[in-house]
Amino acid sequence: MKAIPSGIASLHAQTTPVSQLSDVQPTDWAFEALRSLVERYSCLTGYPDNTYRGNRGLTRYEFAARLNACLNSIRVELSLDELPTIQRLENEFAAELSALQGRVETLENKATELEYNQFSTTTKLSGSIVLVASDLTGDRADSNPDTRIDSNLAFNHRTRLNLITSFTGKDRLLVRLQSSNRVPNFNGISGTNTTRLSFEVGNTDNSFDLNLLEYRFPVSDRLNLYLFGNSASHHYYATVVNPFFASFGGAKGSPSRFLERNPIYRIGFISPAGIAAVYQPNKAIRLDLGYLAENAAIPTEGLFGSTYSALAQLSFKPSSNLEFGLTYLRNYSPDGNLLHRTGSLFSNIPFGTGVPLVSNAYGFEAYWQINSRMAISGWFGYIDANRVDRIDGNANTINYAVNLAFPDLFKQNAVGGLGFGMPPKVIQNTNSDREDTGTGFHFEAFYEYPLTENIKVIPGIIYLTNPDHNETNGDIFVGTVRTVFNF
Incomplete structure (x- = not known):
């Protein structure tokens, strides 16, 4: 006889003594019958959680399966008066057992067909x-308090398709295709990088481009290496210690580019390639190392002849709800643009367009989940930039943020967020004309509400004071509603 389908057979994974069934009492009318089936015939009874669920409804197919399990497990010699009963039961449920066998064969055929026609085995x-x-x-951030932002409600999309392949079961090849119809930062109508949103990943005019090519493989149980073919960023391998606000291209978390993570992780790139390593000697300590180069594919520039960024980060996680990170990043920008694209114009181009520079950036990040319903995270970032064109020049930039997250707010798997910070601001520059004389702040709130397991809605609002760190610029409000489909 064909084996019972696994979905039914799993209900009888072990012979459980009746005395261990939590929902069966000696006073139950069927207690002796159950005990006889177990002790005399070694029938498989009970669910894995040591319950029998005797009041649950039973189909004839399920009864046939249970009967078949008992008949197959009998290991004692039956008395003559028991044989007619056994034969009668087999005859009465012959049709159900035959149908059950047919269902198993149909499932096996369908499984074979799916395996043959699947997209890929890997x-x-x-x-x-x-x-x-x-x-x-x-107010438009143009140092003129009389100009207003001329904007209408926009509707855009960001679409990603990820092809994930493993050749050994431990490695991963990620090929990401991406499409978008959004020119970043409201096409520049605000006059400041501080209005840029997290889902703005670059405009492809609705065509799909190769957005990311990444291969990760283990060298040992504690060391993983990453190879990036294009469009890499340090946060692809390094922990940014900001789990509830990290946005993953707008698919969750913060509505803004600034509060996704410390801006120093972004320094230097549009579409680089490179290599990275993650070493974890134990569960509490993690070391992230990476080197990315903007024009690695161009033979005349390669890995070391153009814009590059090298990161070293040590993070410490003494418990599951507490983490700290210390980050160092060195960057060379021959065009003078740090390209983190947050904060003020001067914080991105401290010495002017085309003035080459080297920068050293330092960050401290922290995260603490206070309890199951509240978490706090934040950072401080400092950038020390120096001209390298034989003219003395130095600029110092800082930024900081504090974020509050409220997991399971009003609904399981929902997240509420409140964020505050100061986007990157130049606090000192040998060229005083390129210092930020004012101080602007960033406030935001969002609510990530799951409609289903695969669909969520994320309304958010951003309030900016003194945009671009210029006191002549009036306040700006930004509103967004994201609908996210994951599959």
Whole structure:
């Protein structure tokens, strides 16, 4: 006889003594019958949680399966008066057992067909679509308090398809295709990088481009190496110690580019390649190392002849709800643009366009989940930039943030967020004309609400004071509603 389907057979994974069934009492009318089946015939009874669920309804198919399990497990010699009963039961449920066997054969055929026609034996496809309605209002950041932002409600998308392949079961090849119809930062109408949103990953005019090519493989149980073919960023391998606000291209968390993570992780790139390593000697300590180069594919520039960024980060996680990070990043920008694209214009281009520079950036990040319903994270970042064109020049930039997250707010798997910070600001520059004389602040709130397991809605609002760290610029409000589809 064909084996019972695993979905039914799993209900009888072990012979459980009746005395260990939590929902069966000696006073139950069927207690002796159950005990006889177990002790005399070694029938498999009970669920894995040591319950029998005797009041649960039973189909004839399920009864046939249970009967078949008992008949197959009998190991004692039956008395003559028991044989007619056994034969009668087998005859009465012959049709159900035959149908059950047919169902098993059908399932086996379908499984064979699926295996033969599957997309790949080694590659899985996943993706996310972010649909965004956004608008902003307020004073344009152009040092003129009389100009207003001319904007209308915009509707855009960011779509990603991830092809994930493993050749050994421990490695991972990630090929990401991406499409978007959004020119970043509201096409520049605000006049400041501080209004840039987290889902703005670059405009492809609705065509799919190769957005990321990454291969990760283990060297040992404690060391993983990463190879990046293009579009890499340090946060792809390094922990940013900001779990509830990290946005993953707008698919969750913060609505803004600034509060996703410390801006120093972004320094230097548009589409680099490179190599990285993650070493974890134990569960509490992690070391992230990476080197990325903007024009690695161009033979005349390669890994070391153009914009590069090298990161070293040590993070300490003494418990599951507490983490600290110390970050160092060195960057060379021959065009003079740090390209973190947050904060003021001067914090991105401290000495002017085309003035080459070397920068050393330092960061401290922290995260503490106070309890199951509240977490706090934050950082401080410092950038020391120096001209390298035989003219003395130095600029210092700082930024900081504090974020509050409220997991399971009003609904399981929902997240509420409140964020505050100061985007990158130049506090000292040998060229005093390129210092930020004012101080602007960033406030935001969002609520990540899951409609289903694969669909969520994330409304958010951003309030900016003294945008671009210029006191002549009036306040700006930004509103967004993201609808995210994951598959």
